Amino acid sequence: GESxxxxxxxxxxxxxxxxxxNCAYSxxxxxxFIWYKQESGKxxxxxxxxxxxxxxxxxxxxxxxxxxxxxxxxxxxxxxxxGDSAVYFCAERGSNYKLTFGKGTLLTVNP
Amino acid sequence: KAGVTQTPRYLIKTRGQQxxxxxxxxxxHRSVSWYQQTPGQGLQFLFEYFSETQRNKGNxxxxxxxxxxxxxxxxxxxxxxxxxxxxLYLCASSTGSTETQYFGPGTRLLVL
Numbered sequence: 768g769e770s771x772x773x774x775x776x777x778x779x780x781x782x783x784x785x786x787x788x789n790c791a792y793s794x795x796x797x798x799x800f801i802w803y804k805q806e807s808g809k810x811x812x813x814x815x816x817x818x819x820x821x822x823x824x825x826x827x828x829x830x831x832x833x834x835x836x837x838x839x840x841x842x843x844x845x846x847x848x849x850g851d852s853a854v855y856f857c858a859e860r861g862s863n864y865k866l867t868f869g870k871g872t873l874l875t876v877n878p
Numbered sequence: 879k880a881g882v883t884q885t886p887r888y889l890i891k892t893r894g895q896q897x898x899x900x901x902x903x904x905x906x907h908r909s910v911s912w913y914q915q916t917p918g919q920g921l922q923f924l925f926e927y928f929s930e931t932q933r934n935k936g937n938x939x940x941x942x943x944x945x946x947x948x949x950x951x952x953x954x955x956x957x958x959x960x961x962x963x964x965x966l967y968l969c970a971s972s973t974g975s976t977e978t979q980y981f982g983p984g985t986r987l988l989v990l
Contacts, residue, residue, distance in 0.1 A: 810882070810968050810984050813978055816978060856920075864909075865923060866911075867923070868920060868921035868922075870920045871921075
C-alpha cells in the first residue's frame with residue numbers, strides 16, 4: 768500500500784545553518800509531493816510542492832529535491848531561522864487525489 | 879482571501895456522545911478533505927468531498943461521516959464517541975483541479 772516515512776524524527780540546527788529534512792516514499796506511482804510546516808497549535812501550512820516529472824524546485828529559502836530512483840524526497844531550508852522551528856511533513860499523492868502524510872520531523876532551531 | 883475556518887476550535891465530549899464539526903473552505907474551493915491527527919498515528923485521511931459528493935474515503939469506521947453543502951461548506955460527524963477519538967481534526971480545501979490543499983487551524987476534540 769501507499770506509505771510515506773521520514774528518516775529523522777527530530778533535527779536540531781543552529782540559527783543560520785542550512786537544514787535538510789528527508790522523506791522516503793513507497794508508492795512509485797505517486798506523481799505529486801508536498802511539504803507542509805506545522806507550528807504548535809496550528810494547522811499544516813503549505814511550503815512547496817513538486818511533480819514527479821521534476822527533480823528540483825526552489826522557493827524562497829526552500830528547495831525540494833526528488834529522487835525517483837530511490838523514492839526519496841528532501842526539503843532544504845537555507846539560513847534556518849528560529850521561526851522555522853516546527854514539525855515538517857511530506858505528503859505524496861497516489862490515486863484519486865488522496866494525500867498520504869509522513870509522520871513528521873521536528874525541526875528545532877537553536878539561537 | 880480568507881483562509882480555511884473551522885468551528886469550534888475546542889470541544890470536550892463524553893463517551894457515547896456524538897459531535898459535529900464544521901469547515902468553511904477558501905472561497906472558490908470546491909474540495910474539502912478531513913484528517914485526524916494524533917501523536918501516535920500522525921495525519922490520517924478521513925474523507926474528501928467535491929461538489930457535495932464524497933469522492934474519497936479513508937479507513938475509518940462508519941461512525942465517522944461527513945457531508946458537503948452547495949456552498950462547499952462541510953461538516954463532519956462522529957457518533958458514539960470513544961476515548962480514542964480524541965484528536966485534532968483538520969480540514970483542508972483545494973480547488974479540486976489542483977493538488978495543493980490548504981489547511982484550517984483544526985478542531986481539538988477531547989473525549990472523556
